Amino acid sequence: MTKSSVSETKTDANNIQGILVNDTENENLKRTAEEQERDEKNHNMHLYVVIEQEEGKILPVSFEMLGEGRRLMDNFNSKYNPKENVVAIILGHNIKHLCQELIYHGADAVICADHPELRYPRNLLYTKIISQIATDKSSAAQISSSNNTFNKPRYMFFSADDTGRHLSSTVLAELESGLASDINKLVINDLEIDTNIRLRESQSVTKRPWKCIDQTSQAFFGLLYFVWIISIPKTKKNFILRHAA
């Protein structure tokens, strides 16, 4: 595993109360050659932001997440140059008109699931659909055609209110990922984690870079959803400026 393919999160000195980092790679379990091969083929790409809306009105916390996601990915792209995007996911009924608004607020693409059953946030249904969208190769191929070995999102953002908190837990149980809650600051940085933190004393200690989301999972739910990808308008900056004014 090369260091450049790995993205890391690091605390900025003095400013953060605590941070949890992800590592699904278990050093003390022997990894088969097959698994390693699979990891090399599959890529974790993009930042997915799960938008919350109530009766056709986007909740303010969603815009906060989009703004932070935009800043994080712009920083990430300029640093490592992988051309990854901010993707908004929005679920509900009669909400297609909201997609354009999400683009104005910093999303590169919007995946919209519009169905009468999705009018109210129901945990089981929402979890199945969001995890299906998050592992969907075809919609990821529409977002960026450069790489068609998409596996999972590199990062996912959920709001920390009552709906989003529960959704984040169940979606990431499905994706078998780690999860940090109540975040107030995020930084992507190169960082080597001392595996002492993970391993018991009896086991040998080696330093290895860690990886964000790593294992595959199968999307299984067959509910139809509507995928609407909007390409980035050339005048996007103007839109954002006008909106801010």
Added chain:
Amino acid sequence: MLNPSGTLNVAVIVKLEPDFSEGNVSYNSDGTLNRAETKNVLGPHSAVASSAALYAKVKYGANVSVATMGPPIAEAALQQSQLICNADELHLYSDRIFAGADTLATSEVLRAGIKKMANEQGIDVVFSGHRASDGETGQTGPQTAWKLGYPFIGNVIDYDIDKERSYARLQRLIKNYGHNDIIEELEAPLPVFITLDPSYSPFFNTVSQRLNLARNQNEAEKRSSRYKEHLKTFSAQSLELNLKSVGLPGSPTIVYKVEKIPRAKANRKADIIDGCSQENLSQVARRIYGILGETIIK
């Protein structure tokens, strides 16, 4: 469907948490919690979940099992929970392998444990607290629900169970910051996983329910004084768990570093004046008058 015997099987998952009330907390010199010195009690949200089980016990004559994962001292949480809800069974999942588990690995243990409850007849309702006061993530509940495959309903403030139709009718409170708060009324087929809102409290409004409540409370006191008779301890082996999915190996989340939040510098100054003598007091009055002007006297 309810199990063949017709009784409602209820499970509660609880956590032993540090007692954050005044005088019981002690800190290390680096600002982290001193776990050895701090007293441990049943978490406040776990107590709310236990009281929801009491409601099921009183109203529907449910068979209640309380479960927790932790070291042997977590028995204390089970005992305190039994005192609240008059539990019939206490389950402790304790194994050295479980140490260092994050929310996902914990929920894997709880899933296996809940499957074993009530003589494997199947649990109809699972209750859990809103979040733990030490972990503060609120993830273990939803993740356990997901692993069990039960519908998950969070922030419940009221519930009733229709035993004939095998449905639960619930009310949940949703706080949308920057938007109106909502109370949602919904129905879910059993089995169902319920996380209680901290504001939940059971309400007994008929005479028979109140009599039943008093009888249950008496029984709970007797039972909890001899709680070891009801206690069953499970290890990873007896839960038939895959060792790769529990404890440290099963935890995708690790805490890298914990840092203190620096205290903001105060911009205001305070003068301390001893208020024992009359002269000083009049000085205070004069200064208040100087700041507030004539608005104070009307």
